[in-house]
Amino acid sequence: MELEIKMLTPLWTGGVESGKMDRVHETGIIGSLRWWYEAIVRGLGGRVCDPTKHSCVYDLESSKDGLCDACQLFGATGWRRRFRLVVDGSGLRDTWSGGQINIKPPGRNHGWYLNAGKMGTLKLKIIAEPETQSFVLALLKFIEKWGNLGARPQLGYGLFSIVKVNELPQSTYSWNTLTGGENNHNFPDLRTFTFFALNFEPQSDDWWQTVPGIDRVIREHYHHNKVSDLLHYHTIPTTPALRNVLRYGVSWSSGSLPHQFFGTLHGEKRSRSKIVLSWAYQLPDSTTWRIRGWAYPPHVRQSQQQEVGQRLQAVLGKPDTWLRALKVRYRTAEVTFASSDTFFQSLSSIQVQDFVNKTLPSEAEI
Numbered sequence: 001m002e003l004e005i006k007m008l009t010p011l012w013t014g015g016v017e018s019g020k021m022d023r024v025h026e027t028g029i030i031g032s033l034r035w036w037y038e039a040i041v042r043g044l045g046g047r048v049c050d051p052t053k054h055s056c057v058y059d060l061e062s063s064k065d066g067l068c069d070a071c072q073l074f075g076a077t078g079w080r081r082r083f084r085l086v087v088d089g090s091g092l093r094d095t096w097s098g099g100q101i102n103i104k105p106p107g108r109n110h111g112w113y114l115n116a117g118k119m120g121t122l123k124l125k126i127i128a129e130p131e132t133q134s135f136v137l138a139l140l141k142f143i144e145k146w147g148n149l150g151a152r153p154q155l156g157y158g159l160f161s162i163v164k165v166n167e168l169p170q171s172t173y174s175w176n177t178l179t180g181g182e183n184n185h186n187f188p189d190l191r192t193f194t195f196f197a198l199n200f201e202p203q204s205d206d207w208w209q210t211v212p213g214i215d216r217v218i219r220e221h222y223h224h225n226k227v228s229d230l231l232h233y234h235t236i237p238t239t240p241a242l243r244n245v246l247r248y249g250v251s252w253s254s255g256s257l258p259h260q261f262f263g264t265l266h267g268e269k270r271s272r273s274k275i276v277l278s279w280a281y282q283l284p285d286s287t288t289w290r291i292r293g294w295a296y297p298p299h300v301r302q303s304q305q306q307e308v309g310q311r312l313q314a315v316l317g318k319p320d321t322w323l324r325a326l327k328v329r330y331r332t333a334e335v336t337f338a339s340s341d342t343f344f345q346s347l348s349s350i351q352v353q354d355f356v357n358k359t360l361p362s363e364a365e366i
């Protein structure tokens with residue numbers, strides 16, 4: 001099976017030189033597939049070993065051969081990954097040339113550093129048994145609709161759409177609930193994810209010129225070309241302006257809470273952001289732009305989770321507050337939530353099953 005994928009926001013899979021991606025690193029793609037697969041499996045009630053240790057060891061004497069549901073597909077000591085991925089990045093181009101852009105919304109000294117990453121088309125060849133191929137296709141269809149591919153999702157990278165599937169597997173896969181998992185929300189679990197999207201039609205084509213932080217980049221002569229390159233790809237890095245308002249627009253009850261939720265890169269306390277906001281991207285042949293993302297609760301007390309949830313609701317709950325944060329004048333705008341309307345509301349595994357099965361490929365679509 002071979003998939004042709006069009007990037008909607010830049011792909012980033014890491015590079016040797018900091019800030020530059022020499023080529024598409026297969027490990028970066030696999031890492032994101034595994035991360036999403038683990039979140040789905042936990043949500044369906046299945047067992048996933050601790051991702052910081054990956055402790056499964058293939059052993060015929062143990063139950064399920066010693067493999068958790070994630071290692072079963074992605075491999076473990078003594079057990080090969082059930083599919084091989086061949087990446088063809090020849091249809092990709094650097095989003096802009098010449099290093100990082102530093103976006104500093106008002107009040108920030110350091111701001112956010114954005115790598116160019118790559119836009120264009122990417123081909124993924126999945127070599128596996130037919131059954132596994134349809135399994136991987138189901139996973140990719142889910143990620144296309146709700147997730148991202150590659151690294152740095154917290155900075156808005158890796159949204160894509162599947163343009164074409166060649167050598168489509170005969171059977172279609174459907175997700176089922178699983179057993180053996182623990183009700184342990186330390187790790188990303190689809191039962192507590194909230195996905196959201198903003199669609200907006202700006203009043204003018206140059207709406208992006210006043211987005212906090214981007215306005216500054218435009219004034220710096222050195223970066224001017226980079227912004228015009230972005231326009232060529234119909235995507236604008238609105239992520240820093242929104243993260244800035246969400247994180248610094250209020251004072252938090254505890255100093256560590258924003259670190260736990262928005263993530264931190266400092267030393268031992270390094271933690272991943274639990275909220276992702278994509279860049280804005282223009283829908284094909286349309287004047288409408290879209291920003292989407294997701295959030296899941298940090299591992300903190302219930303009252304602190306509520307505090308985070310209320311903050312998200314206050315900003316992301318209504319289109320007007322998003323667009324005020326971005327300083328965009330708009331004609332029409334709409335916010336949608338899935339699969340629950342309020343942040344961090346817990347679903348059952350059956351509800352998760354319904355939710356993921358909605359993204360399965362239909363024959364008409366392909």
Ligand SMILES: [Zn+2]
Nearest residue numbers: 049056068071
């Ligand atoms: Zn495992």
